[in-house]
Amino acid sequence: MNRTFDLVKTAYELSQLLPTEEPQVAMAGRSNVGKSSLINCLAQRKGLAKTSSTPGKTQSVNFYKIEPGGYTLVDLPGYGYARRSQSERAKWGQLIEQFLTKSPGLKAVALLIDVRVPPQKSDLELVAWLRHANIRILPVLTKCDKVKQREASARQREWRDLLGGMATPICFSSVSGHGRDALWAALDSLAAQPVQTEAQT
Numbered sequence: 686m687n688r689t690f691d692l693v694k695t696a697y698e699l700s701q702l703l704p705t706e707e708p709q710v711a712m713a714g715r716s717n718v719g720k721s722s723l724i725n726c727l728a729q730r731k732g733l734a735k736t737s738s739t740p741g742k743t744q745s746v747n748f749y750k751i752e753p754g755g756y757t758l759v760d761l762p763g764y765g766y767a768r769r770s771q772s773e774r775a776k777w778g779q780l781i782e783q784f785l786t787k788s789p790g791l792k793a794v795a796l797l798i799d800v801r802v803p804p805q806k807s808d809l810e811l812v813a814w815l816r817h818a819n820i821r822i823l824p825v826l827t828k829c830d831k832v833k834q835r836e837a838s839a840r841q842r843e844w845r846d847l848l849g850g851m852a853t854p855i856c857f858s859s860v861s862g863h864g865r866d867a868l869w870a871a872l873d874s875l876a877a878q879p880v881q882t883e884a885q886t
């Protein structure tokens with residue numbers, strides 16, 4: 686199926702984040718993990734979201750409306766970029782936290798993890814935070830073209846266990862398109878779910 690991606694909004698400041706009931710799934714992960722590349726791969730448009738081999742490329746919260754589908758994919762700035770100043774990191778934290786807590790339509794967060802990198806403190810902190818906020822997590826291993834199947838499978842198991850066996854990460858590659866169909870299926874299904882409330886845990 687060919688989908689259209691429409692960049693409906695870019696937010697650099699807290700004041701630009703307006704709460705919406707529209708269904709959304711956000712892409713979160715460390716800087717350079719491949720969030721923007723994943724959006725481009727899904728859209729089959731190379732230059733839609735700006736990407737870079739230097740971490741810290743995406744500085745804003747970017748909203749892409751998907752049709753058919755009727756939901757929005759949100760490209761977030763990355764975290765865990767050590768060379769960023771304290772004040773920049775604080776601004777990131779505020780922007781993301783505000784988005785994650787004040788988005789009534791947020792159905793899930795896709796947690797993007799570089800398949801080659803062992804679980805990092807910053808990833809585990811986000812997992813703990815999302816669980817506490819009762820937000821569903823869709824784990825996705827990125828850059829799977831860079832490793833052998835055996836290594837990808839081991840990382841999949843590691844993350845499945847870390848997440849309490851709830852979900853096995855999707856192995857994905859923006860270069861080869863591997864995992865694209867599985868990811869679309871997961872996104873469509875999450876976007877159609879009712880928002881998780883306290884009572885449903």
Ligand SMILES: Nc1nc2c(ncn2[C@@H]2O[C@H](COP(=O)(O)OP(=O)(O)OP(=O)(O)O)[C@@H](O)[C@H]2O)c(=O)[nH]1
Nearest residue numbers: 717718719720721722736737738741742743763859
């Ligand atoms: N081999 C390979 N490289 C990838 C893949 N996905 C992303 N990359 C590369 O990784 C680098 C970072 O990709 P981005 O998509 O800009 O990463 P990001 O997570 O959006 O980064 P920030 O915006 O800085 O948070 C770029 O050089 C991409 O070409 C992949 O699936 N395979």
Ligand SMILES: [Mg+2]
Nearest residue numbers: 720721742743
């Ligand atoms: Mg980016």
